[in-house]
Amino acid sequence: xxAIKRVAVTAVAIGLLAAGCGGGDKPIGNASSSxxxxxxxxxxxxxxxxxxxxxANVAGQTWPCxxxxxxxxxxxxxxxxxxxxxxxxxxxxxxxxTPMLATGFTWSPKKDSITFTIRPGxxxxxxxxxxxxxxxxxxxxxxxxxxxxxYSLWTGAGLTSVTAAxxxxxxxxxxxxxxxxxxxxxxxxxxxxxxxxxGEPATKAATWADAKPVGTGPFTVGSCSGNNITYLxxxxxxxxxxxxxxxxxxxxxLDNNPANLDLASGKAQWGGQYIPNIDNFYxxxxxxxxxxxxxxxxxxxxxxxxxxRPVTSKLAVRQAxxxxxxxxxxxxxxxxxxxxxANQTGVVTPTFDNYFDKxxxxxxxxxxxxxxxxxxxxxxxxxxxxxxxxxxxxxxxxYTDWDASLAVxxxxxxxxxxxxxxxxxxxxxxxxxxxxxxxxLAYSSQSGGPTPYYELRQLLxxxxxxxxxxxxxxxxxxxxxxEVDKLFDxxxxxxxxxxxxxxxxxxxxxxxxxxxxxxxxxxxxYQYNTKDIAGWPTEQEPYAQPAPYNIPxxxxxxxxxxxxxxxx
Numbered sequence: 357x358x359a360i361k362r363v364a365v366t367a368v369a370i371g372l373l374a375a376g377c378g379g380g381d382k383p384i385g386n387a388s389s390s391x392x393x394x395x396x397x398x399x400x401x402x403x404x405x406x407x408x409x410x411x412a413n414v415a416g417q418t419w420p421c422x423x424x425x426x427x428x429x430x431x432x433x434x435x436x437x438x439x440x441x442x443x444x445x446x447x448x449x450x451x452x453x454t455p456m457l458a459t460g461f462t463w464s465p466k467k468d469s470i471t472f473t474i475r476p477g478x479x480x481x482x483x484x485x486x487x488x489x490x491x492x493x494x495x496x497x498x499x500x501x502x503x504x505x506x507y508s509l510w511t512g513a514g515l516t517s518v519t520a521a522x523x524x525x526x527x528x529x530x531x532x533x534x535x536x537x538x539x540x541x542x543x544x545x546x547x548x549x550x551x552x553x554x555g556e557p558a559t560k561a562a563t564w565a566d567a568k569p570v571g572t573g574p575f576t577v578g579s580c581s582g583n584n585i586t587y588l589x590x591x592x593x594x595x596x597x598x599x600x601x602x603x604x605x606x607x608x609x610l611d612n613n614p615a616n617l618d619l620a621s622g623k624a625q626w627g628g629q630y631i632p633n634i635d636n637f638y639x640x641x642x643x644x645x646x647x648x649x650x651x652x653x654x655x656x657x658x659x660x661x662x663x664x665r666p667v668t669s670k671l672a673v674r675q676a677x678x679x680x681x682x683x684x685x686x687x688x689x690x691x692x693x694x695x696x697x698a699n700q701t702g703v704v705t706p707t708f709d710n711y712f713d714k715x716x717x718x719x720x721x722x723x724x725x726x727x728x729x730x731x732x733x734x735x736x737x738x739x740x741x742x743x744x745x746x747x748x749x750x751x752x753x754x755y756t757d758w759d760a761s762l763a764v765x766x767x768x769x770x771x772x773x774x775x776x777x778x779x780x781x782x783x784x785x786x787x788x789x790x791x792x793x794x795x796x797l798a799y800s801s802q803s804g805g806p807t808p809y810y811e812l813r814q815l816l817x818x819x820x821x822x823x824x825x826x827x828x829x830x831x832x833x834x835x836x837x838x839e840v841d842k843l844f845d846x847x848x849x850x851x852x853x854x855x856x857x858x859x860x861x862x863x864x865x866x867x868x869x870x871x872x873x874x875x876x877x878x879x880x881x882y883q884y885n886t887k888d889i890a891g892w893p894t895e896q897e898p899y900a901q902p903a904p905y906n907i908p909x910x911x912x913x914x915x916x917x918x919x920x921x922x923x924x
Contacts, residue, residue: 402597405589407919409889410605412615412624413904416752417782418582418608423569425545426504426562428829429787433606436911437587438481438571439545442472442491444912445538448650448898450806454912457486457546457572458525467532467848472541474523478594480548482570488520493549495527495540503562506829507539512819512845515540532849535809542908546572574599574915583608600918601889610782611754619883620645626913627883628903630757632692634883644887648895648902649879651707653804653811654698655758657749657765657797657873658790662824662834667747668796672737674870678722680730680772681765687876690761698874699723701863702815703808705877711808711859720867730772739773746775749797750789753780758799761875791827793834801878802830803906808859809847815872816862817844835871880906891916 423434435441442458445451458472478486495518498505509515514530527533527540548570551557557564569577574595578588587604607624609615616631618624620641631638631647638645657677659668667673683697699705700722703712717723739745749765751758759780766776776797781789789795804811814820814830818841821831828834843862847855866872880903884892893902893913900912 403600403918404922405597405600405602406922407601407888408603408605409601409626409914409917410607410618410624411626411628411904412607412609412619412883413626413628414609414612414615414754415783416610416754416786417784418610419580419585419606420565420784421567421580421582421585422565423577424562424564424566425547425569426498426506427566428506428791428827429784431545432905432907432910433585434566434569434571435545435907436573436909437575437604437914438569438573438577439547439908440571440573440911441542441544441908442546443541444900444908445542446899447652447804447806447901451538453541457491458541461541463534467534468530469526469528470533470537471524471526474525475594476523478572479592480550480570480572481576481590481592482548482551483592484548484550484570486546486548486572488523488525490549491525491546492518492520493553494544494546497547497552497561498544501561503827507536507543508817508819508829509536509540512817513539513848535848538810545908573911575604578603595915598915600891600916600922601914604914609754612756619885622885622887625885625887625889626904628881628905629883630691630694630755630881631883632757634692634694638883642885642887644885645883646886646892646894647883648893649694649882650895650898650902651696651704651877651879652901653704653802653878654702654872654874655695655761655799655801655876655878656698656702656815657875658800658833659797659871659873660793660795660833661836661871662793664824665796667745670737671870672733673745674873676730676733676737676772677769677774678870678873679726679733680768680774681873681875682725682768683875685768686761686764689764691757691876695876695879698877700867700870700874702812702866702872702874703859703863704804704811708808711856711863713860713863716860716864716867722867725768727768727772734773741773744773744775746777747796748777748779749799750779750781750786750795751799752783752786762799765875790832793822793824793828793832798832800832804878807855808863809844809855812859812862812866813844816840816865833871835869837865837869837871840865888919888921889917890920891918 422430425431425434425439440456444454444456459475461472463470474488499510513536517528519526551570574593575587576590578586585606589599589602619627620638659674661669687697705712762778769776790798802814816835818836820829821834822828843858847858882902893899900909
């Protein structure tokens with residue numbers, strides 16, 4: 357799962373802020389069209405039920421069989437499948453919205469409160485009715501137990517109250533809150549009050565296993581073992597006739613290679629994989645094998661900035677690493693050129709060129725590798741050939757592209773006098789160390805959105821971090837800078853031109869403080885087989901982010917897929 361936790365702080369309501377978006381670069385792909393809006397052979401617009409979809413997406417561990425939507429270590433197997441948000445926001449369509457558990461919403465004139473109309477007639481998978489009280493309960497639990505508030509809605513976004521009146525739920529904020537729409541409308545999975553208000557889920561919601569989740573989503577968990585999760589179609593799902601596919605198999609792959617083989621052979625139909633030489637290894641095996649890699653965010657080295665880490669918290673060390681890297685080579689060798697080279701501003705280009713301060717990057721000397729500058733910085737920090745700097749970096753076992761990229765990083769750092777040890781860890785161990793700050797350096801990727809604000813806020817906003825030993829939601833480096841927080845806080849009420857200026861100011865701190873060191877620009881790894889399954893998102897029909905590790909997008913995809921053989 358490339359996005360280590362899909363707590364994506366990514367989009368905006370109905371594209372109101374998307375006017376600042378760049379045009380986007382042309383994604384890599386070789387795909388056939390697959391229209392989710394196609395009608396069935398009888399013209400009814402619905403499809404007969406049947407078929408199975410198997411997902412190949414390396415987890416780097418066996419499944420823990422936990423489905424807590426508030427636990428970022430496991431929520432990729434819960435959100436979209438079982439739990440749903442109020443509204444779906446499509447990052448690939450400039451924040452276009454689709455009503456989900458809410459049929460609509462209305463902002464106040466000052467954009468400091470929003471009222472959702474809750475969908476009638478929805479039932480939880482245990483048969484109990486879904487109501488506005490469930491929505492209010494979900495958000496208020498995030499206030500009562502701050503570990504659940506993965507997006508700092510109560511502490512950072514200024515959420516002050518969530519109340520219900522009939523079928524209406526109103527979220528009130530201290531100030532304009534439009535940029536947080538994606539967080540509270542699309543990223544929060546609504547949970548049933550009658551389950552989560554009693555016992556362990558009521559008192560220990562952040563760590564509760566939730567082994568038999570009750571949700572409103574298109575699927576339920578039929579069975580789970582360390583080796584495989586079987587999802588079954590929710591027979592009482594609120595979208596008429598959906599889902600069309602009756603079963604989803606999600607094997608636990610520990611390494612890219614067996615997952616890639618299953619995709620190439622057609623044993624698995626849906627992949628979120630890095631496949632080297634993909635045209636030869638995968639596409640050539642069948643005309644039904646397709647792929648598409650839309651660009652999203654960054655892959656980066658995350659230094660631990662906590663003072664308890666005296667080496668990586670030292671600016672000169674982080675600067676030396678950033679100067680030593682030849683990102684073009686990391687892209688070419690580590691990612692087969694499928695992921696472009698990133699830059700130290702953290703702004704993905706050319707997707708967001710209008711936010712990119714090229715001159716500032718060049719003035720700082722980060723526009724090209726500078727190993728001599730790196731050596732000078734290391735000497736100033738007290739390191740030399742007789743006293744080399746030794747660091748370790750954690751990554752996820754089985755992510756072969758990350759291994760290849762880090763092999764290049766290791767060689768490049770060795771040339772300036774840094775001895776790097778790469779630690780491959782199972783996903784759960786990796787997550788624990790990353791979230792709790794138990795590492796020197798970490799290789800990581802989060803998710804992006806229609807402007808750089810959303811990814812940068814995940815990485816740099818201090819209210820998204822936590823003390824060492826406690827789980828940070830997204831700011832794993834423990835970067836704390838009041839001046840940067842103020843820039844993020846100004847963004848919500850700023851006009852489009854000012855928002856661009858604020859992003860450039862924020863990215864200047866990426867250059868000055870080097871809190872994160874981007875290496876390549878991440879893409880959605882996405883492979884799909886059309887032999888029997890249709891309804892896939894494509895470059896022509898990008899109705900959701902297509903990789904199976906994207907949440908809640910995975911639910912949108914699964915609700916649209918259908919078996920062609922079942923229509924006969």
